[in-house]
Amino acid sequence: MSHRVFITGIGITSAIGGNVPECLDSLMNSRHGVDIVTLLDTIHKDFPLGEIKLLNKQLCEIAGLPDDETLTRTTLLGLISVKEALKNSGIENISDSRIGFISGTTVGGMSRTELAYDKTIPGNIIDTHDCGESTNRIASILGISGYSATISTACSSSANSIMLSARMIQNELLDKAIAGGTDSLSRFTLNGFNSLMILDKDHCKPFDAERRGINLGEGAAYLVLETEESLVKSNRKPLCELKGWANANDAYHQTASSPDGNGAYLAISKAITKSGLNPEDIDYINAHGTGTDNNDLSEGIAIERIFGNKVPPISSTKPLTGHTLGASGAIEAVLSVLAIKNKLIYPNLNFKTKIPELTFTPNIELRTNAIVRNVLSNSFGFGGNNTSLIFSAID
Template sequence: MRIYVTGYGVISSVGENSEENLLALRSEKTGIKQGKKTYTERFKVGEIHWSNDELVQRFNLTQHASRTAILGMIAAKEAFNGHLLDPEIKTGLISGTSVGGMDVSEIAYKDFLSGESDDLNVYKNHPSGTTSEQIAKELGIDGYVNTISTACSSAANSIMLGARMLLSGQLDRAVVGGTDGLSQFTIAGFRSLMIFDEEWCRPFDETRKGINLGEGAGFLVLETEETIKKTGKKPLAILAGWGNASDAYHQTASSPEGYGATLAMKSALSVAGLKPDDIDYINAHGTATPNNDLSESHGIKTVFGSSIPPFSSTKSYTGHTLAASGGIEAVFAILALNKGLLLPNLNFKQAIEETGLVPVKSYSEGNDIKHILSNSFGFGGNNSTIILSKV
């Protein structure tokens, strides 16, 4: 049974919908700039420069919620646009997040300490599951709602779970992806790991020092062939394969040899029934940390040998959006798939000495692209890969 993508939506620092994101990718325009908020102003981040209230008004949302939920609502609404709810079509939502409603809790905690407020009910907006419930409510989905929180692989794992639930007949249609908003907690957490780059990040470059954080959301709508016959929706891509592996090498680092990455990519190829030579482009996880990029490079070399397809990281556009990255990059992959795009790895100058791999350095379109592999790797060695194919 084939799983089709019949809708997609995205918001990031380079655009508030898929069309604007595509324009930024084509023009090689980054969204990474000096932060504007009190807790981001010292750093280069992929920040969306609308307040929560402005986003609610701008996108006609029905709920005031945490930033993570609001960004998720925006991307999910774009993806679900034109899809009608039908009691005969079992529709669910699976959303990945790592931050949840932390931005709301941070404000409430400060107000509580200062004596400005003693209303601790606001903490009910913090749990990760609450953000998913709020996104589902915005879409009118009141059946199956679930949350995945596996750090930076969350959205990819949400896509994977949605596909498996469609194949098992538990759902007919699934809205899947991820969302994360920037918060003081996020900034402080990654600062403690000492993997921030004070300059513009450089994925897969020998001089890479670390990440630029970002925020955003990306969602897909998945349907089976039988559901498409009922909905009449046009397939935009095929979700051909997926794989997850946990190497459990370290709490925050990937194995230097890329064991988990290798297993995830091989598993996805097996599910898709494809050979490594069938992949035409890799959207790499590529966080620009010394550990990740070396580990992923070794994994790519192990899987693809001497015939490595064009690859690049798009995190130098958006920043690392954590749990949302797999959803945002799945949308980028579909755009690349349907328009024959090879997306550049911005800021690359010098190959990593140990591997010598050179990513795509300049934008091009009109390429013959049938299959794209997209990697998303999270803390604890939770490695996930999806493969999207042309219809």
């Protein structure tokens, strides 16, 4: 049970870049990907989105597949980043039954279903509707045959995939795991968040007193997790270590976070305990920071309960990528790994005024050559589902 869990590969597709180098370049230049809608078929053109400006047909091409309308956008985004993560990690025998594939998604096949929906789900569209289909399709295309699972816990889905993978590795159920998540934009989720009146018509401004809501986005990210033994075998150097993880439930409201941030407090403090670190060891917090009134205050209060008046540099990267829902946990995990590897602390774009109830303000400028040894990444979802992960530099 003392197995350490290492990260040996990363892959990402998002509005700030189609792969790791492109995303890193955007991050180094604080270039965001939130813009007006051009591809999603909706009447709500006034909400800016972190949209990937490629048609499904073009995504098929990037994935190296012939155009196939049964490949959902969720599957395609996932496939592209799984392939990048596998290449990055140097895994050779992907069909090894000791390699697991754990994916998170909330949209699943809805991006395809909603286009055909006419009060029935016509033809064979239901074949691709369920969340698990995207996972199974990716596994089958790439020949992954080990244990697979799909997690759907709203906006913490892919953070939970990473946590499950780490637990399975520690339990010796797997030697390696490909963990992450994928979500495409859909009319369904855009309208859903709009009905909750938590979308910002301007570029979102997390942790600002005048914040007005979320900019949705899409994307996918996957990380390859391995045991120490498996690293010795392959003689590869890991990117970093996954030291801490925890999931807790706020048990307060179906969508809203509690005023005392209890679920967030539990997830963060348990993850820190699991990592064996102290709060003062955390060098950077990649916050959930959606830009809603409720999340940022509740998350901020939880952070102050743990870090007191010594809150480390903190930022939400959602103004860069948009809120990619089920994929956001994995996307921000990849950003956390890149922060450690490249000594970066990302800016929290659009911040102007401190939230009166909080004492801290987020980091607003890109910091380079920063000391980033331990990163806390928060992912919180509807249903009070709160997950925190801690990534650490290799000693």
